[in-house]
Amino acid sequence: MRLEHDLGKKYYEGGATPSNLGGFVSKSMLFDFAKSPWGWKHSKAKESTPAMALGSLVHCLALTPKKWQEDYAISEFDSYRTKAAQEWRDDTVAKGIVPITNEQYEQASIIADSVMSDDDLQPLLVAGYDTEVAMYSESDEINVRGMVDIAPKSGDCLIDLKTISSITSEANLVNVVLNRGYHWQAAMYLDLWNAITGENRYRFILAFVESSAPYETAIVDISEFIELGRDGYTKAISLWKKCVSEDTWTKTISVNTKLKLPYWAIKQ
């Protein structure tokens, strides 16, 4: 069991994939896997979407602002239509650096500022905080890892940043949490943190920030979801262990199921 700081991209090496079943399992991997082990086993690596790329850039600027140039480079070109622009882009990508436009950088900077200076978030950070703390441990003989976005130096919580297209309402955030498995993340990260540090943190805070102007924020506590999340991720770890050891990958609906006619259809 250990905590590690300043890993950067190294953290993402050695994760469990369909071709590397002995790697570290993470919350997002487990959440995808549990929906359909068969689907996960036969899936290809996820391609980064523009939303994901913006989210990563915001994370970088908010959490490790001094290091953003290690991972990103602002293009001097207006577009990649010219040969010089294309060459620069290809060279940059070959070095493992993500080329971004100045507009993208400015937008991500405003988003990062908006969330990090939020009046509801600030009180949690007054005692100081660590960012991007990697956690490694083992559960049920499976290697597990997680990356805490913000770990206040003292206090009872861990904090995770989330960019979102629209906050909309409290009910929408509840759906977002459950549909994207943020409650699994909350439970797993708190369990990992407490096991490694010997502390007893019990609150998990999500700092949502909208990805479009005026970049509204919402700081929410999802501690009430933790028990459900723990149930989810521990079952997923058990299922993972079973699937890997038996090399059987169950489908979403694994038996010859007879579908039941719903009440609303009869009423129609």
Added chain:
Amino acid sequence: METEQQQKTDAIVAQEPQNHIMLRVQAETQAFELIQRQAMMLSKSTLVPKDFAGNVANCAIALNVAKRTRLDPLMVCQNLAIIHGRPSWSATALIGMINASGKFSPLRFIMDDDDNPTSCFAVARDRESGEELKGEKITLDMAKREGWSTKNGSKWLTMPGQMLRYRAASFWSRAYASDMSLGMYTQDEVRDFAEPPRNVTPKNPFVMPEPEPEEPAQEPAKEPETIEAEIVLEKKAPVKKAGFALDEMIKELEKEVNP
């Protein structure tokens, strides 16, 4: 012509069960919607207890119970409580239902001692057959063995007579009038039967369980401090004089053995 007529008849006959099913589904749907509306109204009343106030689903269950027991829905709400997640009757309501049913004579309780009762059974007469119906004898010893009276704050210790009567009534109702209790326990039974609360907080799967404390290991026998002895020897006698030093020591030992 005749064949065509026969085919039409066959088609109608085949369609009949399907129509019957559809009618039944429609009737069930209407009944469901009616009970939902009634439950909605009941849940908005300020007269219903907290288990039912604002809870349409609980009110729908109460209405269902009221329909099956032919009781007033408000009476059901007031005497049906959700304890440890189970709907349960109050013992007094159960006794009242038996007495009001008209099937039996009023329930009577036979105690072994009116002042200091230790046992009780309920008895009533079947009005139709005239048969005397005796219930199970409930004793304080039974309450102790079943763990009813050993719970914190148990009424068995402070009101044994009342508890004996209530328990005798609920046992009697399950034996002779289970259609009234609908298989539900009384509130005091649910409290008595409930298991002590368990700690259901899930464990952190990353924390290894504390190892059992082991017996303190015996201190290993001390080895002779040969190295130190050598050092002493070296201090007393340099290596080149080792032979002399040993001779001296042997002489000393001989003196101790043969003074």
